[in-house]
Amino acid sequence: MTAISDFKEITPYLWEIPSSYRKDMRVPARVYLSREMLETLLSEKSIEQLINVATLPGIDGYALAMPDIHQGYGFPIGGVAAIRESDGVISPGGVGYDINCGVRLLTSDYEHGELKKHIPDLATQMQREVPSGVGRGGYYPLKPKELDQVLNNGVRWALKRGLAFEEDLEAIEEHGLYSFADSKAVSDRAKKRGADQLGTIGAGNHFVELQVVETIYDQKLAEAFGLYPEQLAVMIHTGSRGLGHQTCTDYVKLMSQKMHTYGFTLPDRELCCAPFKSEEGQRYFAAMAAAANFAWTNRQVITHQIRLAWQQVLKTNKALNLKVLFDVSHNIAKRESYNGKSYIVHRKGSTRAFGPGRSELPERYRKTGQPVLIPGSMGTYSYVLAGTERAMQESFGSSCHGAGRQLSRTRAKKTIDYNRLRKELDDYGVEVRAGSAKGLLEEAPQAYKDIDQVISVIRDSGLAKVVARLRPVAVIKG
Amino acid sequence: MQPFKFIEHTADIIIRSYGHSLEELFTNSAAGMQQYIFGELRNSRHGEPKTFEVNCQASSCDLLLADWLSEILYLNSTEYVRIFEFSFKILNENEVTSSGLAHKAQAINEIKAVTLHGLEVVKRNNTWTATVTYDI
Numbered sequence: 001m002t003a004i005s006d007f008k009e010i011t012p013y014l015w016e017i018p019s020s021y022r023k024d025m026r027v028p029a030r031v032y033l034s035r036e037m038l039e040t041l042l043s044e045k046s047i048e049q050l051i052n053v054a055t056l057p058g059i060d061g062y063a064l065a066m067p068d069i070h071q072g073y074g075f076p077i078g079g080v081a082a083i084r085e086s087d088g089v090i091s092p093g094g095v096g097y098d099i100n101c102g103v104r105l106l107t108s109d110y111e112h113g114e115l116k117k118h119i120p121d122l123a124t125q126m127q128r129e130v131p132s133g134v135g136r137g138g139y140y141p142l143k144p145k146e147l148d149q150v151l152n153n154g155v156r157w158a159l160k161r162g163l164a165f166e167e168d169l170e171a172i173e174e175h176g177l178y179s180f181a182d183s184k185a186v187s188d189r190a191k192k193r194g195a196d197q198l199g200t201i202g203a204g205n206h207f208v209e210l211q212v213v214e215t216i217y218d219q220k221l222a223e224a225f226g227l228y229p230e231q232l233a234v235m236i237h238t239g240s241r242g243l244g245h246q247t248c249t250d251y252v253k254l255m256s257q258k259m260h261t262y263g264f265t266l267p268d269r270e271l272c273c274a275p276f277k278s279e280e281g282q283r284y285f286a287a288m289a290a291a292a293n294f295a296w297t298n299r300q301v302i303t304h305q306i307r308l309a310w311q312q313v314l315k316t317n318k319a320l321n322l323k324v325l326f327d328v329s330h331n332i333a334k335r336e337s338y339n340g341k342s343y344i345v346h347r348k349g350s351t352r353a354f355g356p357g358r359s360e361l362p363e364r365y366r367k368t369g370q371p372v373l374i375p376g377s378m379g380t381y382s383y384v385l386a387g388t389e390r391a392m393q394e395s396f397g398s399s400c401h402g403a404g405r406q407l408s409r410t411r412a413k414k415t416i417d418y419n420r421l422r423k424e425l426d427d428y429g430v431e432v433r434a435g436s437a438k439g440l441l442e443e444a445p446q447a448y449k450d451i452d453q454v455i456s457v458i459r460d461s462g463l464a465k466v467v468a469r470l471r472p473v474a475v476i477k478g
Numbered sequence: 479m480q481p482f483k484f485i486e487h488t489a490d491i492i493i494r495s496y497g498h499s500l501e502e503l504f505t506n507s508a509a510g511m512q513q514y515i516f517g518e519l520r521n522s523r524h525g526e527p528k529t530f531e532v533n534c535q536a537s538s539c540d541l542l543l544a545d546w547l548s549e550i551l552y553l554n555s556t557e558y559v560r561i562f563e564f565s566f567k568i569l570n571e572n573e574v575t576s577s578g579l580a581h582k583a584q585a586i587n588e589i590k591a592v593t594l595h596g597l598e599v600v601k602r603n604n605t606w607t608a609t610v611t612y613d614i
Contacts, residue, residue, distance in 0.1 A: 044488060071488045073595030073611050097591040097613045134515075134585040135558060192556050203588040204614065242555050245590040245613075249548055256541065256594060270595035408486040409614070436586070 002047045004039060013461040016062075017051060024267065025054040031065040032395075032461050037453065041069065046076040052267045053081050058088015058276075060343065064395055066350050067457035068404030068449065072096075074270030077349035078404060082396040083276070085335065085342040089264070090281045091273035092251040092288070094346035096331040099247060099288055100295035101206075101239030103351075103373040103401075104172075104327040105384065106303060108310075109318060111230040112212045112473070118313055120431050122210060123474035125309040126234075127433040130208055130302050131200045133478035138199035140301055147191055150198065151183035154293035155300045163304040170362045172327040173352065176296040178289035180335070185287035186243070187250050194243025194294060199301035203435070203478035205443055206238040208306065209375075210431075210474035211382060217466045221386050224368045225325055227468045234322060235382055235470070236302050237375050239331065240295035247291045251284040276344055285333070285344075292332055299327060325384070326371040328352060330401035336360075338396060345396050353387035353399035353464050372399050372464050374455065377448035378432075378440075378475050379425050383455050385464035399464045400455075403448040412447040413438065431474035439477055479605070482510030487611065491589075492596070495608050500539075503599070503606040504574065505564050507543060508550055511592075511612070516560045516583045527579040530561065539571035540599040543608055546574050547592045554589075558582055589614055 007015040014032055019025040029050045033041065041047065046069050053075055054063035060082050069078035074093035081094055115122070131138050142150065150157045155176025158164040169175045201208060213231040216222045227233075240247075255272040258280055266272065274280040303324065310319035330351045333344050354361055354370045361370050369387035376382045380403070391397050407415070418437050421444050425432055434440040459466050482495035493510040497503030513519070532549045536542035550561055560583035568575040590613040598609040 073490060073593040073613060077489055093593075093595075097593075134588040135555070189552060189556075193552065246552065246555075249591045252591075252594060253545065253548070257537070268595055269597065270593050272594065405489050408488055409491070410484065410486050438586070 002042060004042065007038070011461065013457050019054065022051055025051060026056070027054050027059050028062050029054045030062040031069060032067050032457055032463070033069070034453070034457055037067060037457070044071045046071040049074065049076040050079060052271060053079055055267060056081060056083060056089055056091065056271065056273065057264055058084040060084050061396070064398065066398065066400035067454045068349065068400040068402055070404045070406070072348065074268050075348040078400060079348050080350045080396060080398045081346045082338070082343040083346065085276055085344055088276055088344065089273035090276045090285055090333055090344050091271055091346060092248045092255065092284055093270040093272065094348055095248065095288060095333050096348050097245045097248040098239040098331055099244035100292035100329045101331040102295065102299065102327060102329040103375055104236045104299045104303065105325040105373050106234040106306065106322040107226050107325050108232045109321050110232045112232055113230065115232060119210065119473055121313045122310065123431040123433050123476060125313050126208055126306055127476045129305040129309040130476065132202065132476060133435040134203045136200055136478070137196035138301070139305070140198045141196040142198060144191065147195055148183040150297050151186055151290035151293055152181055153177060154181070155296050158297050158300040158304070164300050168300065168303065168324045171324040172296055173329055176300065178292045180286055181289035181293050182286035183290050185283045186247055186290050190243050190246035190250060193246045194241050197241040197243070198298055199305060200241060200298070201238045201302065201478055202241055203439060206478065207378065208302065208476040209235045209472045211235055211470040211472050213468050214381070214471040215469040217468060221368055221465060221467045225371055225384060225467060226323065227384065233470060234306055235373070235375055236299050238298060238302070240291045241298065243294050244291040247287050251287065254280055288333060292329065296327065326373060328373050336397065343396065347398055349401045350398045351401045352397055353385070353391045354397045355387045355389040355392045374400060375402050376451040377403050377445045378443050378477070379428055379430050379445045379472060380451050382470045382472070383451070383466060384468045384470070385458065386467050388462055388464055390462035391464060395463055400458055403451040403454055405447060406449045407447040409442040412444055413441045416441050416444045416446055430472050433474070433476045435478045443477065481506035484514070490611055491614050492609060492611050497606045498604060500569050500606060501566050503608055504543060504546060504569065507547060507608050507610060508561065508564065511547055511550065511589065512560050512562065515554055515585050515587055515589055517586050519562055525582055527581055528559065530557070530578050530580055532578055533575045535573045537572065540597045542572060542574060543599055544592050544594060544597055544610065547610065550578070551589055551592060553580070554585065587614065
């Protein structure tokens with residue numbers, strides 16, 4: 001286990017374990033945290049997991065972790081690894097089982113005061129229109145041919161089906177279509193697991209939230225993002241569902257079987273990987289990209305259902321005018337260039353935070369940097385940030401992805417009182433539509449780190465600018 | 479000897495299971511996973527049971543267990559069934575040929591996948607112990 005003395009303090013918010021710490025490290029490991037947060041973290045295995053990431057063949061710069069770092073399997077959650085495309089690897093465990101789990105924010109033309117009395121009905125109707133919970137199927141079961149179209153064409157499929165507006169696509173990473181996708185690289189088993197799940201949230205920490213813009217921190221950026229005080233917005237947090245889970249399972253199995261042929265020795269089998277340029281590496285990249293397309297389309301279909309719910313409750317077409325502010329992925333491997341070199345940047349529980357000027361950004365965000373969407377836990381604030389040039393220089397254009405868990409689900413259920421939690425959420429003004437008491441307890445705010453602390457570290461380290469803070473007024477969960 | 483126990487993990491879940499034989503170990507590992515997904519067995523016995531084959535091969539016993547549990551998870555997710563009884567035709571450290579009796583059941587918790595992180599199958603003093611971390 002590491003001690004605070006093993007770290008070099010680079011700044012009050014950045015700590016480094018040098019590559020000399022362990023023989024198999026290829027680069028240093030760096031974590032963005034305050035001293036207090038780092039001291040708390042030392043009792044769990046996440047730093048050891050970050051050090052393990054530093055051993056991956058082809059990793060460049062540093063194995064990085066964001067301030068929401070916590071223990072995962074293989075990679076820590078909150079981890080970033082930029083791996084050279086030329087001689088490096090791709091690791092399914094570095095993306096995770098929920099491929100392209102991510103967050104989308106929809107902004108409305110309404111202020112909270114205008115719709116206050118409709119909030120309970122909006123929450124109820126959104127819960128009806130957006131299936132949630134374990135094993136719940138959606139309203140768009142797909143036949144094999146159509147599922148292949150989703151995997152290959154991403155959100156363009158939804159546009160063709162009348163489930164998206166053209167302008168929605170502009171505000172999604174990769175415009176909702178990862179062009180490396182190939183449905184043939186996704187197994188029939190993965191397709192079967194996801195075929196009836198398009199347009200569903202799932203369970204766990206996934207949600208749809210109705211939020212109010214409470215505080216603007218950067219007026220100029222807020223205006224550019226279309227945010228203003230008291231504005232109502234909808235946040236969606238979900239991913240590629242069973243299709244992504246099975247795709248990762250399939251390729252972890254394949255790569256763990258082939259590892260000995262590549263000549264790598266790794267400290268954790270869940271880090272199993274293949275050279276990016278190998279047949280297996282290319283095939284996984286194509287399958288992962290297809291699952292990412294499924295996830296973007298999932299969030300798009302949910303967007304459509306939410307628009308319908310608003311229209312049904314408010315009985316006006318103005319309700320359809322929910323605009324996609326942005327859609328970010330926080331479990332994905334992206335092909336990106338830095339200083340003329342091409343990398344496969346693995347982000348597991350980390351959000352891309354590109355600064356101004358990057359050609360990948362939609363025209364409207366090219367001068368501001370990309371919106372970075374950071375959900376808080378249920379009943380706490382969420383944040384909208386903007387990517388910076390500093391992130392491009394230091395963190396391969398990456399930032400945090402959320403508050404980060406601090407209590408296991410079991411401990412949360414044991415230590416948090418359900419009635420008290422409901423009362424706290426009521427007092428805080430949050431309408432809750434949850435599938436089960438258990439699900440609510442597991443995701444209680446007390447189970448997560450303080451999101452404000454996480455955001456402070458990101459702000460003070462310059463990885464992103466804080467633009468706005470949003471308060472939840474209704475939560476829909478499985 | 480308890481068949482299995484749940485071990486706390488910040489973000490995921492670990493199930494440790496025990497057995498006097500590999501058959502008992504595999505059965506108890508699956509029972510732990512099924513209990514996490516579906517709750518107590520008495521809450522999910524509905525209708526006529528159906529039989530499913532679950533067969534795997536692997537280079538080591540721990541990878542065999544992980545593959546076998548992944549197959550059961552796949553059946554849970556696509557057939558919406560809970561497998562409550564297993565019989566083994568072949569079971570050694572590299573191969574399993576088994577069948578399971580299953581009822582339709584409603585999941586209460588989601589397991590996304592069986593991971594290889596910290597995966598372990600060991601035999602000490604005639605007792606097998608398996609440790610499996612699940613992504614939830």
